[in-house]
Amino acid sequence: MTLHVQTHRIFDQLQRPLRDLRMSVTDQCNFRCRYCMPEEIFGPGYQFLTKEKLLSFEELTRLARIFVSLGVEKLRITGGEPLMRPNLPSLIRMLREIEGVRDIAVTTNGSLLAKHAGALKDAGLTRVTVSLDSLNDERFGRMNGRGYKVSQIIEGIDAAAAAGLLVKVNMVVQKGANDQDVLPMATYFREKGHILRFIEYMDVGNSNGWKLDQVMPSRQIIERIHREMPLEPIEPNHYGEVAARYRYVGTTNEIGLISSVTQAFCSTCTRARLSAEGQLYTCLFASAGADLRKPLREEWDDAEIRTYITDYWNRRQDRYSEERLSHTPGLNKKKVEMSHIGG
Numbered sequence: 001m002t003l004h005v006q007t008h009r010i011f012d013q014l015q016r017p018l019r020d021l022r023m024s025v026t027d028q029c030n031f032r033c034r035y036c037m038p039e040e041i042f043g044p045g046y047q048f049l050t051k052e053k054l055l056s057f058e059e060l061t062r063l064a065r066i067f068v069s070l071g072v073e074k075l076r077i078t079g080g081e082p083l084m085r086p087n088l089p090s091l092i093r094m095l096r097e098i099e100g101v102r103d104i105a106v107t108t109n110g111s112l113l114a115k116h117a118g119a120l121k122d123a124g125l126t127r128v129t130v131s132l133d134s135l136n137d138e139r140f141g142r143m144n145g146r147g148y149k150v151s152q153i154i155e156g157i158d159a160a161a162a163a164g165l166l167v168k169v170n171m172v173v174q175k176g177a178n179d180q181d182v183l184p185m186a187t188y189f190r191e192k193g194h195i196l197r198f199i200e201y202m203d204v205g206n207s208n209g210w211k212l213d214q215v216m217p218s219r220q221i222i223e224r225i226h227r228e229m230p231l232e233p234i235e236p237n238h239y240g241e242v243a244a245r246y247r248y249v250g251t252t253n254e255i256g257l258i259s260s261v262t263q264a265f266c267s268t269c270t271r272a273r274l275s276a277e278g279q280l281y282t283c284l285f286a287s288a289g290a291d292l293r294k295p296l297r298e299e300w301d302d303a304e305i306r307t308y309i310t311d312y313w314n315r316r317q318d319r320y321s322e323e324r325l326s327h328t329p330g331l332n333k334k335k336v337e338m339s340h341i342g343g
């Protein structure tokens, strides 16, 4: 059964429409990537959300349907590690039934993907994005903070591809940690035929100790690859695409560059983010959000929730990365953690 949804587009203060909803389904993760959940902060005593605080699949689906009625076409399931949420394929099946959803994707660290790829595909998922920062076990183990091996993630990627899922790979590049892996990763995934995207290391949250000199600018990444394997720029797939696309000359294989630090893309940012406990954030670097769990549990009707979200989006002025680029004072604010908001 497909649920019919009447759409009404909404815009923020900078005339940006709402198009994408990124839904976190858990704040827990089996990795402790230093740039996201450093062990010294997210250690054994860290209080994760209790089960009652998490939005149920019914609540997530109801919100997704409301967001779709406000112009959202693309849903991304994230976390923490989304595959740690039990029965994730059931949620995919429920979201699939919403009319007007053009695209559903899952972002995962890949460690549990070999086990779940088939069920995700059967539930109607068409693609996954797997995060992988190195092909070198020592560096990867250090970056993921738990000593996970590269082979486990590659098995996940292979299982996803074998199940018929389209696979993209995301690599955060951090100078001094894994910048030597840019070329080996490009070569490997070019041969495999999966799109690899390089993400500039960002100052998300308050705990990763980010410094500008640890950022490897996308420009340098392109130059490094281009010297060995010539590249040419290609047009974006759609308005507001996060990654700038490049193709290996003479092939159909491509890479993407996500340059949030050196080439901010806030002016076309159409993304809303929902934390696992139902806080709505209008920027990855937000300090505060709007609580949607309370309206859900206090039985507001759909029209009331829709108005609440519309008002919140209409007031939106976020452009953090552009402000960072122009050295706007006062950016040293408290920010929501990446594992909470989902990246």
Ligand SMILES: Nc1nc2c(ncn2[C@@H]2O[C@H](COP(=O)(O)OP(=O)(O)OP(=O)(O)O)[C@@H](O)[C@H]2O)c(=O)[nH]1
Pocket: 076, 105, 107, 129, 168, 170, 199, 241, 242, 243, 258, 260, 269, 271, 284, 321, 343
């Ligand atoms: N600063 C900033 N970074 C973002 C934003 N959206 C995505 N990113 C970064 O880019 C990474 C990759 O994002 P994805 O979720 O793979 O991007 P996407 O646009 O949904 O992917 P595709 O639909 O496959 O193109 C995220 O994990 C973030 O690190 C954004 O709005 N602002």
Ligand SMILES: C[S@@+](CC[C@H](N)C(=O)[O-])C[C@H]1O[C@@H](n2cnc3c(N)ncnc32)[C@H](O)[C@@H]1O
Pocket: 029, 035, 036, 078, 079, 080, 081, 082, 107, 108, 109, 110, 129, 130, 131, 170, 171, 172, 199, 200, 201, 202, 203, 204, 208, 338, 339, 342, 343
């Ligand atoms: C927060 S994770 C959640 C999903 C899943 N656990 C994963 O790692 O794919 C989403 C994405 O955010 C990226 N990310 C986390 N911290 C980052 C940072 N400081 N700078 C840039 N990207 C970051 C990760 O590499 C990952 O691709």
Ligand code: SF4
Pocket: 029, 030, 031, 032, 033, 036, 037, 079, 080, 081, 109, 131, 338, 339
């Ligand atoms: S980036 Fe993903 S895998 Fe790494 S700690 Fe954050 S949530 Fe976990």
Ligand code: SF4
Pocket: 265, 266, 269, 270, 271, 282, 283, 284, 285, 318, 319, 320, 321, 322
């Ligand atoms: S910094 Fe905020 S406004 Fe800018 S692109 Fe990222 S999420 Fe959007």
